[in-house]
Amino acid sequence: MTQSPAAERPILVAAAGAITMAAAMGFGRFFYTPVLPGMMIDLPLSAADAGLIAAGNFAGYLAGAMLAAYGWAAGRERPLAISALGLTGLLLAAMAFTSSLPLFIFIRFLAGLASAFAMIFTASIVLPYAAGKPAVQSVFFAGVGTGIAVSSLVALLINGFAGDAAHGWRWNWLAGALLVILATVIITLRLPKPRAGHRPAREPPIAWTRPLVLLTASYGLFGFGYVVTATFLVAIARLSAAGPLVEFFAWFVTGIAAAVSLFLWRPVARKIGVERVYLVCLLVEAIGVVASVLMPPVAGTLLGGLALGLTFITITAYGLQIGGRLAPQSPRRALAFMTVAFGCGQIVGPLVAGWATQWSGSFTLASIIAALVLMISLALMLPLAGRVSGY
Structure with missing residues (x-):
């Protein structure tokens, strides 16, 4: 996809990255926090169960971060970031269609891995534009908080519509999935290719x-x-x-x-x-x-x-x-x-x-x-x- 010069202005690149961060982190990782109370009541889940599901997500994020650290992705950052974000949306939706603790843990593990890929590969595209421009980095990372704020509003509206937070948790996951898929469409149009000449050199021990x-x-x-x-x-x-x-x-x-x-x-x-x-x-x-x-x-x-x-x-x-x-x-x-x-x-x-x-x-x-x-x-x-x- 050809990017116009305007699309590669640092602040616009940062804004595209912020949308990815809002979706991958604000929803992909942290949407579990406002949805969890309803799941604990309706299923029910114990606090220990909830901790296991959360740990599964963070284990997936760690695995994704470690896998992304190797050089296999060089030159493929943009399609990988977009694909990972789309997969994050699908995995959010999958949470609505099960009541099994092992499946919850497995889905959240995959979601953690996908969100790590989306964040890291998007960061590798966006952060080279931040050289000498601290505002670019700040806008990029502001996406996490923006996603958290929007996710809280989504949970409030969905729970109000459902009439009971205990029964609205499935709709919450589906609504979150829809927003992440929408974000995927936006960054497909707005996220530029990596800047030339930013391939990292091999580092000493x-x-x-x-x-x-x-x-x-x-x-x-x-x-x-x-x-x-x-x-x-x-x-x-x-x-x-x-x-x-x-x-x-x-x-x-x-x-x-x-x-x-x-x-x-x-x-x-x-x-x-x-x-x-x-x-x-x-x-x-x-x-x-x-x-x-x-x-x-x-x-x-x-x-x-x-x-x-x-x-x-x-x-x-x-x-x-x-x-x-x-x-x-x-x-x-x-x-x-x-x-x-x-x-x-x-x-x-x-x-x-x-x-x-x-x-x-x-x-x-x-x-x-x-x-x-x-x-x-x-x-x-x-x-x-x-x-x-x-x-």
Whole structure:
């Protein structure tokens, strides 16, 4: 497909990438959060079952990220990104046609793999346009939060139409699938081909310095700590009987905050450095995780969603940026190892949270464990706090 010069303007490329991120991540990965409470009531699913399904999705994402790291996809990024996004839509629809726990886990595993392909291959096309233009990267990653916000609105409307969230979960999956398929059509028309001359060179083996080891461990623990709230926030609101509007606004606030988070933190990073912003965000997130279960239901879930949205994309982006700086000769290898650590944390987090909730009868214990893990993640990064580097 021939692209016009206007179609390759960096901000338009970023917008096309943001649509992919909204569909692949906001719906493909995180739509499970607002749909989960209805599934838990109607099927029913236990908290441990819900954790297994979430872990399956994150395991698929990890597998997709690892597979995408090899050179087999060079020159095929665009068709792979589009195909993966289309497959994500079909897999969302498949969730509506089963009640089997093993099938749920398998479908979500495949959806995680497809969303990873869509995100990584789209990023390989979009991010070369971001050189010297931080706004391009911010717009691109804002797609995740935008997708989360839209998904919360979809869940609210579908549940209202169904008259009962417990019976609307199948329609939610179908509505999400329809929107992802629509997004696939749009990016087929708007996503350009990769820029020429951006094929990466082979990197030397990574040099494991102490700061890089600490960062990788911190990043993996962050994956554990953030994912508990990211998976169960709406279920926490449901269990506390906060009401459907609070459930909607908790996830909507998460999405809106995530969409603007990089724009908000960028001037702060210029003043105090990305390492210190990383630390501040971990602290804010830990506070939000605890607030979501210890404060009154309305204030707690809204504050928990706000803290999550303001921090998780920024920690992800800045953590990878720091990793690239700590391994200047092998930045992609460093990012790959960090992604593996993060992915392992994401898989273990929902499992531990599900089991802890099943044992204790509430999400309080799971959230406190997550907050403690986030504080350990912060402590590991304290030796790097003296580094002041602009964004």
